[in-house]
Amino acid sequence: MYIGIDLGGTNxxxxxxxxxxxxxxxxxIPTRKSLNYEEVCDDIIELIKKAVKALNKDLNCVKGVGIGVPGIVNPSNGMVIECVNLKWKNIPVRQYLEERLNVPVxxxxxATVAGVAEFAVGAMKGYNSGVLLTxxxxxxxxxxxxxxVYDGAHGIGSEIGHVIVGENFFDCNCGRNGCLETFCSSTGIIKYAQKLIEEGNKTSMEEEIQGDLNKINGKLIFDAAKNGDKIANEVVSRMVKYLAIGIVNTVAILDPEVIVIGGGLSAAGEFLLNKIIKEAKERVYFNGAPIGDIVLSKIGNDGGIIGAANLCRLNKK
Amino acid sequence: MYIGIDLGGTNxxxxxxxxxxxxxxxxxIPTRKSLNYEEVCDDIIELIKKAVKALNKDLNCVKGVGIGVPGIVNPSNGMVIECVNLKWKNIPVRQYLEERLNVPVxxxxxATVAGVAEFAVGAMKGYNSGVLLTxxxxxxxxxxxxxxVYDGAHGIGSEIGHVIVGENFFDCNCGRNGCLETFCSSTGIIKYAQKLIEEGNKTSMEEEIQGDLNKINGKLIFDAAKNGDKIANEVVSRMVKYLAIGIVNTVAILDPEVIVIGGGLSAAGEFLLNKIIKEAKERVYFNGAPIGDIVLSKIGNDGGIIGAANLCRLNKK
Known part of the structure; x- marks a missing residue:
């Protein structure tokens, strides 16, 4: 049996x-993030021991423990380099847990953990190679x-959100301009919708937000686009254009068997997916070149746990 | 022992x-490209048999034959999909040779073969993962x-020249706009130099070409840049800017241990390399993130043969 831990800022x-x-x-359990890392880890250890006992098993039956962290990690040495939510910097999580549990961690x-979940039980199941974009x-x-799992020589690969695909009207958090995520994340499309409204464009979204531009969110944009709103569709078109560039750039390097679209915005479903497929196929090099399948995520709320539990099975390449 | 064949349009x-x-x-031997593919392959077979005999060996001693082709190939089924120089389309080269030699081909x-040569005997030697850009x-x-060797699920990966990195004033051969190779190949920099001269910019390169813009080539541009010519340096700066974007985009996906700069323009040497390193380090995300080594190619004229001979040893991933 395998243990998966989805370490969030709240739970x-x-x-x-x-x-x-x-x-x-x-x-x-709640994440007691006011505590230091040892105590957060001790909470996890206690939970593991209790659960194993409840199943009438012991720790020898646990083949591996996987942990997903919302931050920058180094899978090679098991360090959490930075986790803003938990205010962790350079925390030796794997070492701490392995020393106390004597189980591989x-x-x-x-995002890596979500990719593993897609591979184990979701939309990548049955494929040999794939890319998840959340x-x-x-x-x-x-x-x-x-x-x-592939994340490169220094653990900084697999950051497709930071592939530069054009020039944008605002900079990325990473300090550069033109990263994919500034065009295609919810933050990116919200900023572009706000810009268009501020420039005086009329849209049905204005009724919903009653003048408060901060109320714009991804769902609002996609709902308006589905209802034929011109400005919302302009926002979606721009997102899809740059996402397609990000996808064909990924294809030009990795050529994966499947590309899975996940994360909050994927709730827009087939409406979004069909546009992405059409635009990516049009933008792939040498018109007609084979391109992997493009599909929607299939992992549910338990994806973070299942992905983490499968991390230890998909040893880092 | 291993056999390497560097199949060119001339030799x-x-x-x-x-x-x-x-x-x-x-x-x-000369490539008798006026012949059909069977005869070109028969020439190769005869050459192999003669050479093996000259070494007092027989074909059983040959562990593998590798062939590098200047075109689009499918390594999985051993077909040459297209080779413009030889006017080949969908040619079953591997099958033809394996049936007659009874040796793995x-x-x-x-470009893949050159990458293999760098890995076997050149600038990638000693590394575990790397990317060659020619x-x-x-x-x-x-x-x-x-x-x-990594080339993706459909053999269309590893085409980093077709990663889109911006908008250019002319389209790529692949039918799209903004591919890396339109900014950073010799074709790309020649076109940009021609454009600047046509726009009336004064440059020392004009003396060399005596009004014939077709005489501009990569060496001329780099020689002028090294001598301080402003326009030539503008051309090189633009090339380096987009090459750095191509490199950091590759890093964001693959994060290789080393990036090797090869091909004709790499003859510009340290002058070019130092600019690339500086610009790539400045453009990598999260300032200070680790980035693989960036080095010059180290394979000589025999790279095509040595790379091909090593293809069979580095089985496709």
Whole structure:
């Protein structure tokens, strides 16, 4: 059996799954983030021990523990380099847990973990290689090559949200201009919608927000676009254009079997997916070149736990 | 021993190397490209048999034959999909040779083969993963991951020359706009130099070309830039800017241990390399993130043969 931990800023999602990724145990505890890292980790250790006991097993039955962290991690040495939510910097999470549990521990960032979940039980299942793009506040990515997690020589690969695809009217958090996530994350499309409204364009979205531009969100934009609003559709078209460039750039380097669209904005469903497929196929080089499947995410709320539990099985390539 | 064949439009380079990539035999014959593919392949077969005999060996001693082709190939099924120089389309080269030689045959495009040569005996030697960018008439790329050739699920990966990095004033041969090779190949920089001269900018290059813009070439531009010519330096700066974007985009996805700069333009040497390193380090995301080494190619004229001979050893990932 494998243990998956979805370490969030508010809650720690926890689960034990069997070889077939069926849940044997599931729980969640609050993240006591005011404590130091040792105490947060001790909470996790206690939870693991309790759960294993509840199943009438012992720690020897646990083949691996995986942890997904919303931040920058180094999977090679198991350090959390930075996790803003938990105010962690250079924390040796793997070492701390392995010394106390005597079980192999793997660690990955949340986008990698989501990619692993897609591969284990979701939209990448049955494929050998694939890329997950999570369209949320930013854009995360998880890369699977030959059934293993790929994140590069220094752990800074698999950051497709920071592929430069054009010039944008505002800079990225990373300090540069033109990153994919400034065009295609919810932050990116909200800023562009706000810009168009500020420039005096009329849109049905204005009724919803009653003059408060801060009320614009991804769902509002996509709902308006689906209802035929011209400005909302302009925002979506721009997003899709740059996302297609990001996808064909990924194809030009990695040529994966499948590209999975996940994250909050993927709730726009087929409406968004069909536009992405059309635009990516039009933009791939040498018209007609084969391009991997482009599909919607299939992992649900437990994806963070299942992905983490499978991290240790998909050893880093 | 391994056999490497560098199939060019004019000559077929041929060599037999031992386990340590030392040449045991080397030869070259003209490519009789007016013939059909069977006869070109028969020429190669005869050459192989003669060479093996000259070494007092037989074909059983040959562990593999590798062929580099200047065109689009499918390494999985050993087909040459298109080779403009030889007027080949959908040619089953591997099958034809394997049936007649009874030796494993591998096939790769010339950029992949050059990448393999860098890995076996050149600037990637000692690294586990790396990317070669050949800056020539176009931009080719060879990707090595975990000591194996990587070219994606449909053989259309590893085309970093077709990563879109901006908007250019002319379209790419692939039918799109903004591909890396339109900014950073010799074709790309020649067109930009011609444009600047046509716009009336004064440059020392004009004396060399005596009014004939077709005489501009990569060497002329770099020589003028090294001598302080303002326009030539503007051309080089633009090339380096977009090459750095191409490199940091590759890093954001692949994060290789090393990036090797090869191809004709790499003859500009440290003058070019130092500018690339400076600009790539400035443009990498999250200022100060680790980035792989950036170095010049180290394979010489025999690179095509040695790379081909090593193709069969670095089985496709």
């Amino acid at each position: 720690v999602g926890f689960g034990i799954v069997d070889e077939d990724n069926k849940f044997l145990f599931k729980d969640s 793997s660690i990955g960032n949340d 369209l949320g506040t930013g854009i995360g990515a998880g890369i699977i090559i030959d059934g293993k | 077929v380079g041929f060599g037999i190397v031992d386990e340590d990539n030392k040449f045991l035999f080397k030869d070259s 591998s096939i790769g495009n010339d 800056l020539g008439t176009g931009i080719g790329a060879g990707i090595i991951i975990d000591g194996k």
